[in-house]
Amino acid sequence: MRSVVVAVVVVVAVVLVVLSPRFGRANPTADYRPPVPADALTNGCYPLPAGLRLDFPYQVRRDGPDPTVAGRRRLVVQYDEVSDAEVRRRLDAALAAAGLPASAAVVTPLADRPADAVVRGTIVLSLPAVADQRPGDPVCSDPASTKRQADS
Amino acid sequence: MTAVLEKPAADDEATRPRRSRVDLLLVVLVAAHIVLAWVMYTRVQERTPIGDEKYYLDAARALSNLVRDLASLHAPHGAELRDNVVGNGWFMPGTPLLLTPLFLVLPHVEIGHVRLYLSVVTTLLLVAALLDVRRVLGRWYAVVLAVIPGLIPMWVLFGATLYGDMAAGLVLVILLMRTIELVRGLAAGRPPTLGQGALLGLIAIGSLYLRGSTMPLLGGLAVAVWLAVLWLLRGRERRRALGALVVSAVVFAALLLPWSLGASHALGSRVVTTSSVPLGLGNTFGDRDRMCFGPCDPDSTLWFGPVRYSREVARATGLGELDVQSRMAAYALHGLTPHHYADQVVADFQNYLRDPADYAYYLHNPSGRDYDQLDHITTWTERLFWPVIVGGAGLLLLVTRRSYDAQLLSIGGKLLLGGLLLQPFVHVAGARYWPTAAPVGGLGLALLVGLVLTWRPTGEPAAERTAEGAAEDAAATSRPASRVLTWVQGLLTAGVVLVAAALAVLSA
Numbered sequence: 001m002r003s004v005v006v007a008v009v010v011v012v013a014v015v016l017v018v019l020s021p022r023f024g025r026a027n028p029t030a031d032y033r034p035p036v037p038a039d040a041l042t043n044g045c046y047p048l049p050a051g052l053r054l055d056f057p058y059q060v061r062r063d064g065p066d067p068t069v070a071g072r073r074r075l076v077v078q079y080d081e082v083s084d085a086e087v088r089r090r091l092d093a094a095l096a097a098a099g100l101p102a103s104a105a106v107v108t109p110l111a112d113r114p115a116d117a118v119v120r121g122t123i124v125l126s127l128p129a130v131a132d133q134r135p136g137d138p139v140c141s142d143p144a145s146t147k148r149q150a151d152s
Numbered sequence: 153m154t155a156v157l158e159k160p161a162a163d164d165e166a167t168r169p170r171r172s173r174v175d176l177l178l179v180v181l182v183a184a185h186i187v188l189a190w191v192m193y194t195r196v197q198e199r200t201p202i203g204d205e206k207y208y209l210d211a212a213r214a215l216s217n218l219v220r221d222l223a224s225l226h227a228p229h230g231a232e233l234r235d236n237v238v239g240n241g242w243f244m245p246g247t248p249l250l251l252t253p254l255f256l257v258l259p260h261v262e263i264g265h266v267r268l269y270l271s272v273v274t275t276l277l278l279v280a281a282l283l284d285v286r287r288v289l290g291r292w293y294a295v296v297l298a299v300i301p302g303l304i305p306m307w308v309l310f311g312a313t314l315y316g317d318m319a320a321g322l323v324l325v326i327l328l329m330r331t332i333e334l335v336r337g338l339a340a341g342r343p344p345t346l347g348q349g350a351l352l353g354l355i356a357i358g359s360l361y362l363r364g365s366t367m368p369l370l371g372g373l374a375v376a377v378w379l380a381v382l383w384l385l386r387g388r389e390r391r392r393a394l395g396a397l398v399v400s401a402v403v404f405a406a407l408l409l410p411w412s413l414g415a416s417h418a419l420g421s422r423v424v425t426t427s428s429v430p431l432g433l434g435n436t437f438g439d440r441d442r443m444c445f446g447p448c449d450p451d452s453t454l455w456f457g458p459v460r461y462s463r464e465v466a467r468a469t470g471l472g473e474l475d476v477q478s479r480m481a482a483y484a485l486h487g488l489t490p491h492h493y494a495d496q497v498v499a500d501f502q503n504y505l506r507d508p509a510d511y512a513y514y515l516h517n518p519s520g521r522d523y524d525q526l527d528h529i530t531t532w533t534e535r536l537f538w539p540v541i542v543g544g545a546g547l548l549l550l551v552t553r554r555s556y557d558a559q560l561l562s563i564g565g566k567l568l569l570g571g572l573l574l575q576p577f578v579h580v581a582g583a584r585y586w587p588t589a590a591p592v593g594g595l596g597l598a599l600l601v602g603l604v605l606t607w608r609p610t611g612e613p614a615a616e617r618t619a620e621g622a623a624e625d626a627a628a629t630s631r632p633a634s635r636v637l638t639w640v641q642g643l644l645t646a647g648v649v650l651v652a653a654a655l656a657v658l659s660a
Contacts, residue, residue: 013253020219020220023256023257023259025220026214026259027213027259028211028213029206030232030235032207032239033240034456034460036464036467037464039467057468059461059465061446078445081469114486117479117483118465118469118471118476119465119479122446144449144452147449149450149451150450150451
């Protein structure tokens with residue numbers, strides 16, 4: 001009797017599996033794994049000044065109007081893997097290429113930085129204010145991508 | 153309840169009617185559970201998925217699509233599986249696997265039917281656990297389990313959710329029963345068959361797929377069984393038993409491997425079960441303002457914010473996101489003192505035990521379910537939760553010499569509960585975790601009540617005492633208590649007491 005039940009269950013299962021493509025396809029939403037947001041400096045919304053390019057690994061942490069100086073933009077990025085001296089050197093070159101003074105970037109090494117740290121410090125850039133270059137594009141109103149947070 | 157631990161004895165005219173009455177009581181209690189499960193289901197049948205339920209639902213959909221693809225000889229949709237089944241690597245896909253047959257037949261099934269399906273599955277699982285407990289420990293143990301936690305409203309309500317915690321607890325009960333049965337056999341000189349070994353591995357991997365947090369206790373249980381084989385058997389029997397345990401381990405590993413490989417491949421780092429420990433440690437014990445080497449983005453949550461950040465760092469550096477998360481956690485944990493750690497563990501235990509019906513509020517459907525019922529759920533859950541605590545705490549502290557079987561349950565229960573209670577040491581705890589431990593708490597309660605009711609101040613042998621109690625249910629079956637098992641219990645209890653004392657001292 002038991003083996004008959006098992007056999008029936010197996011046959012029904014196999015039939016259902018074979019027929020399953022005919023029933024349609026489920027639609028998972030991936031809600032719990034949203035895509036990585038586009039980088040704030042390359043999404044086309046609030047680009048860097050012409051000629052300025054950060055040629056080291058970085059992630060933008062905050063962007064928005066500078067609360068202390070009207071008409072200026074305050075951009076906070078973390079730099080990865082490169083040394084403090086190297087990032088300073090590359091920043092100076094990049095700022096000069098964009099016609100900006102070296103004082104536009106303040107580099108602060110990470111506090112309590114472990115020897116094998118990936119994220120090595122923070123750069124605060126003081127830049128000319130920039131308007132949204134692609135108004136209406138949903139990406140440009142998404143703080144996950146622009147890093148323009150409500151409280152920044 | 154009079155017998156401490158009994159298994160069915162030979163029928164005789166005196167005990168048969170009493171035993172059938174206990175069985176009748178068990179049937180009534182199961183019927184009461186089914187009624188309660190129906191009431192709980194109707195509360196949440198229209199409730200849209202909350203929190204982690206969204207993952208489980210998506211994973212089930214994607215797994216059903218995988219079966220469809222394989223059945224129609226198409227290549228699996230890798231990105232869909234990566235994003236929906238592996239996701240962030242936070243969860244084992246046990247509930248999605250349970251749901252796959254449903255989504256296979258009804259790919260667009262409504263949430264209400266999903267909840268009904270899960271209610272039925274968890275009720276069947278409870279019945280299976282009760283039958284195993286009845287067979288291995290006896291009728292009264294099954295009766296107690298049918299009430300605690302079988303009639304705790306919130307526990308039953310969890311049966312209609314996609315969280316695997318409650319189902320995992322029931323699978324653990326079955327695993328414990330099979331393990332006790334196996335060790336009993338070893339003590340009688342009978343090695344397990346290869347089939348028994350395979351089944352044990354299957355049940356163990358089932359509990360792990362439902363809750364990744366069962367891994368430590370499965371390790372503890374496995375070590376205990378291996379030691380038992382080496383202790384109790386010699387020669388050919390020992391070799392046969394070890395062969396069965398190897399089969400068990402192979403079944404376990406073979407069924408874990410597809411998940412581990414898939415998750416490792418998708419996340420670019422080695423994942424055995426889940427990947428949540430670093431973030432759990434960092435968020436629970438670390439400085440959250442350092443979690444993203446500074447504060448995380450304020451537009452996201454405690455868990456999603458750090459994952460998004462780790463993926464951004466991974467994109468910039470080429471490292472794996474899990475590697476980045478480990479470094480983030482280490483940075484957030486910098487400067488953690490033993491006092492702060494212990495303080496947080498104590499807070500976690502409070503969260504674990506406080507508001508056992510908290511999820512009834514999360515799952516409350518605002519569109520019209522009555523609030524009076526919600527109050528009843530909370531009240532009765534809180535009332536029936538205390539016996540779980542008493543049973544669990546008693547089991548952790550108990551050192552008994554009453555009978556061999558009582559000792560086996562005491563040790564197995566300690567390993568299960570001890571393993572489950574490691575969670576507050578590594579992760580934010582909440583009102584969702586107790587349902588896994590509740591059935592073991594119920595068994596602990598049954599053991600304690602049995603020991604109290606059969607306690608005699610005289611020094612009469614345990615076997616005689618239980619034989620006396622057997623007039624009600626079944627005869628004593630137990631071998632005489634073992635001194636070694638008394639020591640093992642003592643060691644485990646001492647460990648529990650030491651950890652508790654250390655926490656108390658460090659958090660003071």
